[in-house]
Amino acid sequence: MGDGQFDFIVIGAGSAGCILASRLSENGRYTVLLLEAGGKDSSFWFRIPIGYARNFYDPRVNWMFSTEPEAELHDRKIYVPRGKVQGGSGSINAMIFLRGAREDFDDWAAAGNPGWGFDDVLPWFRRLESHAGGASEWHGGDGPIHVTPMRGMTHTVADAFLAACRALGLPQSPDFNGASLEGAGVYDVNTHRGRRSHSSAEYLRPALKRANLHLERNMQATHLLVHEGRATGVAAVRGGRTYRYHARREVIMTAGAIGTPQLLQLSGIGDGAMLAALGIAPRHHLPAVGRNLQDHLAASFYYRARVPTLNGSFASPFGQMRLGLRYLLTGKGPFAMSVNQAGGFFRGSPQQARPNLQLYFNPLSYRIPADPKAGLKPEPYPGYLLCFNACRPTSRGIVSIRAADPFVAPAIRPNFLSTEHDVIEALQGCELIRRIAGAQALRQATAQEVSPGPEVESDADLLAYFRKSSGSIYHLCGTCAMGPESVETVVDARLRVHGMAGLRVADASIFPNITAGNINAPVMMVAEKAASLILEDAG
Structure with missing residues (x-):
């Protein structure tokens, strides 16, 4: 002892x-x-x-x-x-x-x-x-x-996202940590x-x-x-x-x-x-x-791009070497930043009293593999993803031990999407992403929506996609x-x-x-x- x-x-x-x-x-x-x-x-x-x-x-x-x-x-x-x-x-x-x-x-x-x-x-x-x-x-x-604000350092395809938001008349935020977080902008890290x-x-x-x-x-x-x-x-x-x-x-x-x-x-x-x-x-x-366990439940929409994104650089050993050398020499570039560069806070409907949806624009598209040994790898094509979560979900969960043994992991039950409020906001997020991706500035940079894909149109189908593909964004x-x-x-x-x-x-x-x-x-x-x-x- x-x-x-x-x-x-x-x-x-x-x-x-x-x-x-x-x-x-x-x-x-x-x-x-x-x-x-x-x-x-x-x-x-x-x-x-x-x-x-x-x-x-x-x-x-x-x-x-x-x-x-x-x-x-x-x-x-x-x-x-x-x-x-x-x-x-x-x-x-x-x-x-x-x-x-x-x-x-x-x-x-x-x-x-x-x-x-x-x-x-x-x-x-x-x-x-x-x-x-x-x-x-x-x-x-x-x-x-x-x-560090990432403004001025983001990938060029992120500019298309911000231009699409402006074209739709969505508010712009020069600083999410300023007077108001509402609008499209670039994150601080x-x-x-x-x-x-x-x-x-x-x-x-x-x-x-x-x-x-x-x-x-x-x-x-x-x-x-x-x-x-x-x-x-x-x-x-x-x-x-x-x-x-x-x-x-x-x-x-x-x-x-x-x-x-x-x-x-x-x-x-x-x-x-x-x-x-x-x-x-x-x-x-x-x-x-x-x-009272709470978390942000997020889902991503995947797009194949007509323009270069970070997928090419991150997928190739030469590209990684080039980015790594830039980082070592200057302390700058994608290796020095978050993978989530642009995004924003928006109202899912005009009736919302305040922004209730958060978006992330990522100039790199990758899937989280089921097998932990597979690692995070970019999609094998130029791509980007748009991810969203509701800001203030009303679902509540619980963390409880399974046994008196401290080395046994506790049971974690978030009860995601267990309220009608959260279901409605999941649909609002899907619809907002589709609106932004459909604006000309971003559409010009896009070859196709890979997931969920154009065949997924109805509310029922979008909600089914959300239920199938959403996950924690790790804000427990x-x-x-x-x-x-x-x-x-x-x-x-x-x-x-x-x-x-x-x-x-x-x-x-x-x-x-x-x-x-x-x-x-x-x-x-x-x-x-x-x-x-x-x-x-x-x-």
């Missing part, structure tokens, strides 16, 4: 955990332990943005979860990659940096969470950001995470001089020089230590050996929307009847643990939701677990509702604000 005492224990060195560990150890007053189940993110492939494709199916750095069979998606199991490495999913994601809509956070506050409205959280977004354009009303200029800029690189690595911060990698937490209604530490395993660490002040869960509810349930914190049925002694009945959240009471939510507005002393949650699982767009930036914001709350309470 190993043993150790620290002021704070942070469980999970992902996008949030790296920030918490850095901020809590910053003033030198507190000792901090950070536990991570994965290894070090020192490989070149974590630093180069295009490494996203290499890590997509790598069990050494990826939990590679799958859902249970989804009833509304032809009983398919949906792939759910999650980072199992220092930096977590922020080390393996596609780096789109998006705050979300003002209304998303105002809804958090309206659900009984004072201090979480948009005007409350904007300063925390600005604190974490160094925008390439400098500080402004909407952007930070000296934060740890570097944000968290990169710096062509390298991934994430919380592991920008917060944790510099902080590891501090004597009061201790990081343990390849250390899987098995259960929390609980005494008389207080979380006092954590047990963890590495190499068959069990370690016990004790927290003088607090334990902070940052294991993500799957890992956090899993560890709470393994520790006897959750729905008492469910835990007892698995032979786990219920320590604290908190039925909302694992519930909400499984330890924030709110004022302990029946429907798990943590209060200061992120303290209801009815349990010494325990907080500070990751994507606390989202009361999913935000519009990619959620990595909101997760980092939650961590920045959480660190402030914890230090305030400690002081």
